[in-house]
Amino acid sequence: MTRKITYQQAINEALAQEMRRDPTVVVFGEDVAGGMGTDQEKDAWGGVLGVTKGLWPEFPDRVLDTPISESAYIGAAAGAASAGLRPVAELMFVDFMGVCFDQIFNQAAKFRYMFGGKAETPMVIRTMYGAGIRAASQHSQSLYPLFTHIPGLKVVLPSTPYDAKGLLIQAIRDNDPVIFFEHKVLYTMQGEVPEEAYVVPFGEAAVVREGDDVTIVALGRMVHMAAEAADTLAAEGVSCEVIDPRTTSPLDEETILESVERTGRLVVVDEAGPRCGMAADIASLVATRAFEFLRAPIRTVTPPHTPVPFSPVLEDVYVPDAACVTEAVRSVTVRQFT
Amino acid sequence: MSDVQPVGMPKWGLSMTRGQVGAWIVDVGDEVSVGDDVVEIETEKINGVVESAVSGVVRRRVVDTGAWVPVGGLLAVVADPSVPEEEIDRFVEEFQAGFVPEEEDTEDGEAGPETVEVGGRAIRYARWGESGDPVVLVHGFGGDLGNWLFTAPALAERHRVYALDLPGHGGSAKNVEPGDLASLAQTLLGFLAVNGIDRAHLVGHSMGGLVAMAAALRDPRRVASLALIGSAGFGTEMDGAYIDGFVGAGSRRELKPVLQRLFADQGLVTRQLVDDVLKYKRLDGVGASLRLLADELFPGGAQRHVLAGDVGALGLPVLVVWGDRDQVVPPSHAANAPAGARVSVLEGAGHSPHMERANDVNRLLEGFLSGA
Numbered sequence: 039m040t041r042k043i044t045y046q047q048a049i050n051e052a053l054a055q056e057m058r059r060d061p062t063v064v065v066f067g068e069d070v071a072g073g074m075g076t077d078q079e080k081d082a083w084g085g086v087l088g089v090t091k092g093l094w095p096e097f098p099d100r101v102l103d104t105p106i107s108e109s110a111y112i113g114a115a116a117g118a119a120s121a122g123l124r125p126v127a128e129l130m131f132v133d134f135m136g137v138c139f140d141q142i143f144n145q146a147a148k149f150r151y152m153f154g155g156k157a158e159t160p161m162v163i164r165t166m167y168g169a170g171i172r173a174a175s176q177h178s179q180s181l182y183p184l185f186t187h188i189p190g191l192k193v194v195l196p197s198t199p200y201d202a203k204g205l206l207i208q209a210i211r212d213n214d215p216v217i218f219f220e221h222k223v224l225y226t227m228q229g230e231v232p233e234e235a236y237v238v239p240f241g242e243a244a245v246v247r248e249g250d251d252v253t254i255v256a257l258g259r260m261v262h263m264a265a266e267a268a269d270t271l272a273a274e275g276v277s278c279e280v281i282d283p284r285t286t287s288p289l290d291e292e293t294i295l296e297s298v299e300r301t302g303r304l305v306v307v308d309e310a311g312p313r314c315g316m317a318a319d320i321a322s323l324v325a326t327r328a329f330e331f332l333r334a335p336i337r338t339v340t341p342p343h344t345p346v347p348f349s350p351v352l353e354d355v356y357v358p359d360a361a362c363v364t365e366a367v368r369s370v371t372v373r374q375f376t
Numbered sequence: 377m378s379d380v381q382p383v384g385m386p387k388w389g390l391s392m393t394r395g396q397v398g399a400w401i402v403d404v405g406d407e408v409s410v411g412d413d414v415v416e417i418e419t420e421k422i423n424g425v426v427e428s429a430v431s432g433v434v435r436r437r438v439v440d441t442g443a444w445v446p447v448g449g450l451l452a453v454v455a456d457p458s459v460p461e462e463e464i465d466r467f468v469e470e471f472q473a474g475f476v477p478e479e480e481d482t483e484d485g486e487a488g489p490e491t492v493e494v495g496g497r498a499i500r501y502a503r504w505g506e507s508g509d510p511v512v513l514v515h516g517f518g519g520d521l522g523n524w525l526f527t528a529p530a531l532a533e534r535h536r537v538y539a540l541d542l543p544g545h546g547g548s549a550k551n552v553e554p555g556d557l558a559s560l561a562q563t564l565l566g567f568l569a570v571n572g573i574d575r576a577h578l579v580g581h582s583m584g585g586l587v588a589m590a591a592a593l594r595d596p597r598r599v600a601s602l603a604l605i606g607s608a609g610f611g612t613e614m615d616g617a618y619i620d621g622f623v624g625a626g627s628r629r630e631l632k633p634v635l636q637r638l639f640a641d642q643g644l645v646t647r648q649l650v651d652d653v654l655k656y657k658r659l660d661g662v663g664a665s666l667r668l669l670a671d672e673l674f675p676g677g678a679q680r681h682v683l684a685g686d687v688g689a690l691g692l693p694v695l696v697v698w699g700d701r702d703q704v705v706p707p708s709h710a711a712n713a714p715a716g717a718r719v720s721v722l723e724g725a726g727h728s729p730h731m732e733r734a735n736d737v738n739r740l741l742e743g744f745l746s747g748a
Contacts (some may be wrong), residue, residue, distance in 0.1 A: 039491065039500065039547040204658065234550065235660040242627060248647055 040232045046089055046225040048199040049164075052206035053090065053126060055235045057097050060124060063210060065093060066102040066111060067128030067164075086130055087166070087225060112138040112163065116146040116215070119161035124210055131173075132165040132181045132219065146215040147190030158213045162206070167195075168259055168309055169346045169357050170223040178346035178353075180258070180310040183319070185217045186286040192240055193287040195219040197261035199229035201284055204238030211237065221259045241288035245297075249277035252367050253297040255320050256282060256307040260339075260358060264307050267363035276371050286316055294320060295328050302333035303370045307363055312340040334370040339363055379459050380467045381430040383414055383452040385445045388424060389525035393478065394446045395419045402434045408454060411735065415451055420648045424526060426451065427735050433457045435464045446477035489521065489547060494566040500547035501540040501567070505532030509600065510573045511745065513539040514564060516582025516606075517673075518622050518653070518666065520546030523581065526734030531741060535577070540567050542587065544665035551661065555668035557681055561590035568598055577745055579603040581730060582705060583673065589683040592690060601693040601748035603741055606702050606727045608673070609683040610709035616677015618704045623666045628654060640701040640726035688714030693748040697740055699725030699732065718744060 043051070057063045070085050071094040084091025094101040104111040108129055115127040129135060135142070142163070149157040169178040186193045192214050196202040202220070209216040246261060247268045256264035261282040268278035279297050283290055298304050304324050308317035317338035324336060339358045347353050385395050398416030402408055408428040415426050415437075436453040439445055450471050453464055489502045502521050511531055513524045521539035528537045543563055544552040552559075564587055568576055577600045580588035585607025592599040608614070618637050625631035632650050636642040656662060673680055687694065694717035698707040704727040713719050720740050722729050730737045 039489075200655075232655070232659060236655070236658040238658065239626070244651075245647055 040230045042228045043199055043231050044225065045196070045199045045202050045220075045227045045229070046087070048203040048229075048231050049089055049206055049220065050091065050093070051231070052203045052210070052235075053093060054096065056207055056210045057093065057100060059235065060210075061100075062122065063124045063126065064100045064102065064118070065090060065097075065126045065128070066104050066115070068104055068106055068130055070094075070128050071101045071103045085128060087222070089164075089220070089225070090128065108134055109138045109141060113141040113145070115161045115163070116141055116149070116159060119146070119159045119215070120149055120157045124160045124162075126162045126164060126210060129163050129165045131177045132167045133176050133179050135165070135181065135184075142185075142191070142215070142217075143188050147188050150214065151190055159215045160210075160213045162209045162216045162218055164206075164218045164220060166222050167219045168221040168223060169341075169353055170259070172348070172350055172353065173222075174348040175345035180308075182217070182219050182257075182286055183310050183315045186289075186316065186319075187314075190214065191287060192216040192285065193219070194240065194285045195221070195258040196284065197221075197224065197258055197282050199227060199231045201238055201244065201282075203231055204236050205240075205284065207235055208237040208240060212240070219258065223259055238284065240285045241290050242284065243290035243293040244282040244284055245293065246280040246282050247278060249279035249301070251277045251301055251371055252279070252303040252305060253294070253301045254278050254280045254305045254307060254363065254367065255294055256280060256363075257286070257316055258309060260307040260309050263358060263360045264363050266360035267367060270360065270364050271367055276367060278367060289320075289323075291323055291327070294323065298324050298328045299331045302331050304332070304336045305339060305363065305366045305370060306336070307339040307358055307366075309341065309357065311343050312338065313343055315340060337366040337370050339366045380435075380453060380455040380464060381432065382450050382467075382471055383426060383428060383454060385417065385447050385449045385451055386424075386426055387447040387529070388419060388422060389522055392419050392421070392447060392525075394444050394449075397439050397441050397443045397445060397451065398423065399441060400437055401425070402437075402452075404434050404437055406434045408432065408434060411739070413735075421646065421652065422525065422649065422731065423644060423646070424734060428454060430454050435459070436468060438468060448478065449475060491547070492567070492570050494563050494570055497543055497549040497551070497563070499540055499543070499549070499563065499567055501538055502528070504528045504537040505535055508535035509745075510576040511535045511537050512564070512568065512573070512576045512578050513537065514578060514580040514584030514588050515539070515542065515545065516584050516608075517619065517669065518545070518656075519581070519584070520656070522546070522652075523728070523731065525731075527579070527730050527738060527741070530734075530738040531745070534742070535745065538567075538571065538573075538576075540564075542584070544662065544669060546656070550659060550665055552665040552668055555665070555672045557586065557590050557673060558594075560587045561594050564588070564591045565595055565598060574598065575600050577601045577603065577748060579605070579741065580607060581605045582727065583608050583669075585609060586673070586679075586681060586683065589687050590681070592692060593683060593686055596690050596692070599692060601695070601745070602687065603695040603697070603744055605697045605730050605737065606699060606705050607696070607709075608679055608705060609681055610712045611682060611706070612678045613706055613709075614674060614677070614679050615704045616674060619670045619674050619677065623663065623670055625657070631657075637703045638727045639732050640699060640724055641732060644732060682712075684712050684714050688716065691716070693744070694718070695740065695744040695748075696720070697722065697729055697737060699727060699729040701725060702727045
């Protein structure tokens with residue numbers, strides 16, 4: 039049965055259902071149990087924003103609070119995964135990943151390749167990303183392009199409660215390391231989610247709106263900005279196809295290319311910075327593989343190449359919104375190659 | 377009847393909140409009779425045609441092609457030619473002023489699907505209509521109660537209508553063991569029992585028709601009539617590749633051509649329809665259940681059970697409906713209909729005439745049920 043729950047509840051439900059199904063699934067991270075570490079804390083907090091709430095009382099020996107040492111417990115997750123467990127490690131904010139890059143980039147991502155397939159690393163790192171909650175430069179970045187760059191990692195960024203649950207279940211069942219990006223602003227978003235467990239496969243984009251005039255590829259929270267822009271533009275007679283890749287590695291190139299072959303126009307909307315980001319990557323994909331179909335220049339919509347500002351006024355300007363997307367689409371629908 | 381009549385946006389299925397106006401079939405000034413096609417409507421899930429519920433002259437087309445209109449919103453106005461223009465204008469003005477679109481999140485006045493336990497298994501169903509003899513709608517392989525979105529509201533005007541999800545389907549429990557025809561028929565009879573239905577008209581599509589026939593053979597006293605649409609159980613031939621394709625398809629790209637085999641008009645297979653079926657197929661347990669059902673009922677790509685002859689011996693009223701372009705179960709099977717059955721083969725329809733030619737099928741069902 040399907041009912042409406044939030045993005046945050048969808049993530050919690052995916053974890054609970056997979057832990058019930060598979061005794062090798064373990065959850066650990068800072069404060070994921072209760073933050074208190076006491077046996078009496080039945081109403082444990084469940085992570086900094088409460089995403090893992092309720093798991094520790096049900097699975098007291100499989101939900102572990104860790105010391106504040108990302109390098110230690112991410113390394114432990116990689117080791118546990120190669121030794122037969124399916125750890126889901128929570129690394130609070132993706133901004134903190136810097137201290138454990140070696141464990142992720144050089145160890146977890148390389149085990150299967152360097153050991154000739156004899157080792158598998160079925161680990162998931164759940165982490166929060168994105169601006170919009172006044173959390174300043176060290177808690178607001180959208181760093182998924184860094185991880186997308188590394189072969190051996192799978193990178194997932196759900197934009198809806200339905201996708202959050204299905205992609206997380208797929209992430210847990212997947213035998214490769216998966217970095218699972220949760221946008222803080224989306225936690226309260228409601229959507230239809232089946233009660234049963236299900237998977238959303240990696241590398242399959244969602245087509246959020248169908249349209250003929252322009253393809254908008256948008257990632258994570260930006261999918262909603264693009265959908266809003268598409269509604270505005272529909273009233274002006276501009277029909278937008280909105281594509282949510284859902285995973286940046288693997289990337290569903292085919293759906294993007296097929297769409298641009300039809301529409302001849304591309305706008306990419308990304309909350310990550312403009313240099314070496316997904317917007318640049320997808321623009322390059324289309325420019326090299328579907329150039330002959332383009333009827334107008336490709337446009338990218340991203341924040342500027344700056345840290346995320348703490349000033350609320352500046353932060354609001356920094357994050358692309360629906361108006362930015364609308365403007366970009368108009369700029370490619372009024373001009374075209376002859 | 378008042379002289380001025382609105383033609384409103386219909387509600388096809390529980391989740392529909394609005395529809396997009398497609399091509400207009402009538403012009404202002406055209407005369408329409410009850411049942412005439414007025415305008416095409418597209419929704420996120422399905423496309424259909426609005427029929428006139430009244431007779432008269434089309435006096436206004438209130439919305440243009442491409443516009444999105446909420447359920448219940450005004451599409452056109454039909455009136456007697458004698459009604460003056462000012463009165464039509466006033467009607468439109470008053471309608472628009474008083475119209476409150478249904479809130480997206482409230483479902484008052486219309487219950488969502490419910491769940492009952494049948495034989496230890498959760499079975500989801502939906503109900504329409506307050507009075508009249510009960511009619512139970514049984515979907516086909518891989519379908520669910522949503523397949524009756526055009527049928528249920530129409531039949532509900534004169535009947536209490538139930539549509540259930542068979543085991544392994546829709547919102548019902550996903551285990552189907554043992555997955556044979558007897559267990560499905562038992563579930564259907566059990567569903568009647570838990571709902572306190574002594575005797576029902578059964579309407580079955582494809583595999584659902586086979587299940588309905590099997591239920592009638594198990595307990596004929598509980599079945600008032602059978603309406604069988606593109607039904608299994610009339611012969612051994614079928615498109616086995618359809619079943620294999622449906623069970624095996626793991627992506628949109630693989631599934632879309634399979635679903636297109638269900639319809640003569642392939643434009644009916646919208647992206648949303650494909651996505652919805654994929655969402656269902658990706659639920660834990662569905663793949664194995666579908667495989668088991670397919671192996672039990674359609675082993676080696678042929679139908680195991682041919683029941684039409686036995687059903688003829690029951691002497692029940694039977695309606696048989698087929699689309700002449702059915703690619704899944706051959707329309708030639710209509711010739712094997714039980715003795716005494718009313719048989720209708722619809723031109724230009726595929727395997728799902730109740731979706732593709734909903735208005736025609738509704739008329740056939742209403743006529744059949746009123747006489748059955």
